[in-house]
Amino acid sequence: MNERKFGTRLTADGASFRLWAPAAKRVDLLLEKSHAMRRAEDGWFSADVPGVKVGARYKFRIDDDIDVPDPASGFQPDDVSGPSEVIDHTSFRWRASDWRGRPWPETVLIETHVGTFTPEGSYRAMIGKLDHLVASGITALELMPLADFSGARNWGYDGVLWYAPDSAYGRPDDLKALIDEAHLRGLMVFLDVVYNHFGPEGNYLGRYAPSFFTDAQTPWGSAIDYRVPEVRAFAIENALYWLRDYRFDGLRLDAVNTIVEQGEIPILHDLSGAVGELSAQTGRYIHLVLENGDNRASLLDPAQEPPRGKYRAQWNDDYHHVWHVMLTGESQGYYGDYQRSPRTGLARSLSSGFVYQGEAAAFWGGKLRGEPSGKLAPTAFVNFLQNHDQTGNRPFGDRLESLADPKALEAALAVTLLAPMTPMLFMGEEWGTKVPFPFFCDFHGGLADAVRKGRRREYAWAYAKYGDEVPDPLDPSTFRSAVLDWDSRNKAEGKERLALVRKLLTIRRREIVPRLAGAAFGEAQAGDSGLLTAHWRMGDGTTLQLTANLSDAEIASPVDKPGTQIWGGGTGRTMPPWSVRWHLGAR
Structure with a gap:
């Protein structure tokens, strides 16, 4: 390839x-x-x-x-x-010429949107924030999609020219400079790519290559026909292009459950194999991650090195959903599937990855969703409390910091950042920003009207209650409202949250990461009182133990098992509300 x-x-x-x-x-x-x-x-x-x-x-x-x-x-x-x-990709002078990436167990992701990450909204401006990411304990910068989209403002999922990084953020060499500077600081850089559809404006393929598409439909338009060799090559070459010419360390493939798979060899298998060949040829660590609402555990294997058809990990929406229900009490939409017992759902996620591993899900039309995942390594799951979707697909784009009790949120972070699954933060979460991340785009004419009407249908209850207070996704002010407030890092609340995240990630780097290779799921239990316990067998034979009180009331503390406490309060007879303890037990 x-x-x-x-x-x-x-x-x-x-x-x-x-x-x-x-x-x-x-x-x-x-x-x-x-x-x-x-x-x-x-x-x-x-x-x-x-x-x-x-x-x-x-x-x-x-x-x-x-x-x-x-x-x-x-x-x-x-x-x-x-x-x-016409671009010459060989002319850029890479400074981090000996960079070969980092092993997957070292990954701590932060998802970012280039246009709102800084006031300037550019690749070059992001360079000035890289030292902050390193100091926070983050090891991997993930960029939301860059494929050229129509207009000056977009989340990136409406891209139509897959090989062209959008000019709203700078030129190709500016993007390479960002990646190079990240590598010089030891940061991996991941890119979100969209292979399930093309955006609604600026895609001319149907005019001269209609065989790119099938009669099937995705939520965003015609499905792409990967049975056609040229179409298959277009996607696989694109993945290799970002990894080779821009030296990204990994890709996150968006919503692969909406790719209409037809033919004997799935496109996902072929793409992984081609990337594995590139990894073997270059001696680089290259990581492939999925977003997949179908919870297909059979696609995942974080230890396959280099990739040969499998993927390192999947974004674990189940983990997010149980926490969101627990922290906010919300039950609309897909949160209804997690409402019955979110703590029990969290225990299942901590003990075996997915919450839905073949059970019927009401939001999914009652169909059976997921595959058994407990035999996978914990690092096969990217766990998070917030991301662009879960924040932005709300009428106001409000973050958890505006919805949840701060102490409860701190407890959720203490669980997420020290558990042996792969953690991810959403930009600004490390200092607890309350800046929203609403949906925004820059379409015109009939398409702009269609977007507005679609949002009003989807969030009719919000428009009925709040009217014109609901942000208009086409208004430039909606985009501007999402720009991060970097100055709030220096306020008391920002300093406190950032200090917490730094401490947790320091402990992760020192105590958890060296033990992740070969780690396995154990058991977890959730009680009616709010008590949650879990343990994992780590790669060096030690046992990682979690004890947490996920309630608003003080509860009796279980007897601590022998081992070294690496996080949390004392070992008294009671546990305060929303308190978390972590121990490393003997081999």
């Missing part, structure tokens, strides 16, 4: 242009002048043009009817419908 089929290649005397357009009769390359492209029987059009230099801009004219950008464009300086720019 090292030889790309898609995209423009620089040659010794110019550039070679290619476009797969099986439905087109004629394609012309538009540079300073027009060049007729040669058509092969397999639907590929090509043209070798001497004298083309880096920075040249071009488009393709389809059947003298429509001018389109390169679907594998390396950069779109004038947004999704503008000309593509």
